Amino acid sequence: MRFDWSHLGTLLAIIHLLGLIAACHAILNTRTSQGAIAWAVSLATMPYLTLVPYLFLGRSKFAGYADARRLRNETLRSRAHAPDWDKLVSAGEWPADELGVRVIRTFARLGGMPLVPGNAVRTLVNGEATFSAIFDAIERAQHYVIVQFFIVRADALGDMLKDVLLDCRKRGVRVFFLYDSIGSFDLPASYVHELQDGGVEVHPFSTKRHFVNRFQLNFRNHRKIVVVDGQHAFVGGHNVGIEYLGANARLSPWRDTHIELRGPAVANVQFAFTEDWYWATQQLPGCEPPTVVPRDGDDMYCLVLPTGPADRQETCSLFFVEAINAAKKRVWITTPYLVPDEAVFSALRLAALRGVDVRIMIPSRHDHYVVFEASMLYAFDAVRAGIRIFRYKPGFLHQKVVLIDDVAAAIGSANLDNRSFRLNFEIMVLTVHRGFAAEVEAMLLRDFEQTFEIDRSEYRDAPAWRKITMHLARLFAPIL
Structure with missing residues (x-):
């Protein structure tokens, strides 16, 4: 029985047509320009490899x-x-004095919930x-x-x-x-x-x-x-x-x-x-x-921030941006995954430039290899920008904590990555209270004692194959 090559040509044409349709869909619906370009180019040129992944991973908005x-x-x-x-x-008088009326109002509008004492x-x-x-x-x-x-x-x-x-x-x-x-x-x-x-x-x-x-x-x-x-x-x-x-x-x-x-x-x-x-x-x-x-x-003011892909704005990313911008002396962040978007990374760099003590604690072990490799490259870029990066040595670090000055701390489920920013439903609780901030500071200081601070050598001394792996992993940043 002879194979009819015309059928193969028809199949390839259909796949390429579907790839072009999916590429148009990605351009119209992907939230970030980087993600839209990545999906559109890959779908148009390599639909055999990318159509199925796009079906499972391509959407960035939760319809319904x-x-x-x-x-x-x-x-x-x-x-x-x-x-x-x-x-x-x-915005009660005390937290407004501590963080500023603008910051309190922004957080409240982002979460759709008030700061309550x-x-x-x-x-x-x-x-x-x-x-x-x-x-x-x-x-x-x-x-x-x-x-x-x-x-x-x-x-x-x-x-x-x-x-x-x-x-x-x-x-x-x-x-x-x-x-x-x-x-x-x-x-x-x-x-x-x-x-x-x-x-x-x-x-x-x-x-x-x-x-x-x-x-x-x-x-x-x-x-x-x-x-x-x-x-x-x-x-x-x-x-x-x-x-x-x-x-x-x-x-x-x-x-x-x-x-x-x-x-x-x-x-x-x-x-x-x-x-x-x-x-x-x-x-x-x-x-x-x-x-x-x-x-x-002694009142503790708390603000609950539920975020997710159904929000009209990129609520989780904006929360991190505002928290970083609110810091006058320091902002300490612990996260298992360091894959920030450009808005958050820019806020971190600007905070470092204005003299804020910016520290990020990440794991030294990995549970997801691709995310870990991408995180290494982002860590190198952060160090070059004056952001201090620490790796936790004893075991896997999974906590999600943000400490703002001596005033406020947020703890919850959101990681410093695009998946939490845009693709996952998350929840953070911001507490404005000096006593609680001091408790969180003491907890993090104990953690910092079990870390080592990285420098540019972590990337510079890596073998060529590892650098290539890091850059390839970062290509997937929009869905990590």
């Missing part, structure tokens, strides 16, 4: 979520008893402290428990979480469990079914409700949220897996940070979850946070 949220926002907020943004003060925030350093506090709060729950993680594994830690949630249901406590469908891709169906059989309301956060998002690996829900009875909220970098307790020998000891939040700002954290739950289920969870009276005494 934003429209659903806008169309139903008033109903959602009224039924969920969300805070009345217009009536709450977004009367909170208590404490740092939870590493996995044992974090999950001990979370399990303790869940065990004392009386009304409802909200759990949301990017990664949930059916290992020893995952089983502990499952058991404590099932015990809650036996006591009559309502439990809502949301996990990301891609981040938790290997979570067994048996794990979910056991929770459901025990009365826990479990749902994956998935992009598949709209066909245009059906094949996307982007738009992951990277938030880590636990809320108990509207009184306690936990936010930070930990997911549910034994590696977060240091059980992965290659990355151990795992360095991460969570916070426990109490006070009026807990309702704002819960509202961020409510929007995600509503997308996943088309229903409200039906658990209303109680009215929390602000704590007396």
Whole structure:
């Protein structure tokens, strides 16, 4: 049987046509010019290699979520008893004096939530402290428990979480469990079914409700949220897996940070979850946070910033830009991945030029090879610009912390990379309080004692093949 070469020609023509159509789509829809050029050129010239990746990774806007949220926002907020943004003060005198009215107003508008006083925030350093506090709060729950993680594994830690949630249901406590469908891709169906059989309301956060998002690996829900009875909220970098307790020998000891939040700002954290739950289920969870009276005494002002690809602006990137611009004396950032966009990198360079102590702490070990190689090149460029880069030696550094002067600190789930800036749903909590800033400073100083500062030699002395690898890895920066 002879092969008809005309069929091959037709197939190639169709592939090239699809590549040109996809290239036009990339030009029209990709947020950054660098990303648009990269996709358009590769799709037009190498459609055989890039069409399938573009199908899974090409979109930069989460269709459906934003429209659903806008169309139903008033109903959602009224039924969920969300805070009345217009009536709450977004800039009290003290934080306005410390950070400036402009900065407070910008953060409040970015997050769509006000800066509220009367909170208590404490740092939870590493996995044992974090999950001990979370399990303790869940065990004392009386009304409802909200759990949301990017990664949930059916290992020893995952089983502990499952058991404590099932015990809650036996006591009559309502439990809502949301996990990301891609981040938790290997979570067994048996794990979910056991929770459901025990009365826990479990749902994956998935992009598949709209066909245009059906094949996307982007738009992951990277938030880590636990809320108990509207009184306690936990936010930070930990997911549910034994590696977060240091059980992965290659990355151990795992360095991460969570916070426990109490006070009026807990309702704002819960509202961020409510929007995600509503997308996943088309229903409200039906658990209303109680009215929390602000704590007396030395107020902690907290601002919850939920960010994501459904926002009209690039909220996460703008948050980092404004935080860096707000610094007068120092801005210290810890992140597992250093792949900043041009706006954030420019803000870092300008801060260094005006004499701000700019420090970034990153890992010396990698969990994602391509991201690590790209981070090395960005670290070299940062050092050349006067930014101090430190590598954490003991184990893998996964915490996401921003310290601004002696005044404020933000802790949450957002990394210093394009995926957090534009492709993931994230959450950060900014606390304006000198005492808390001092606590975060002490924590970071202990970490800095276990780092080494890099210089230009890290790149200069690298072999040629390694330099090529770094530059190739950075080509993928828009999706890292």
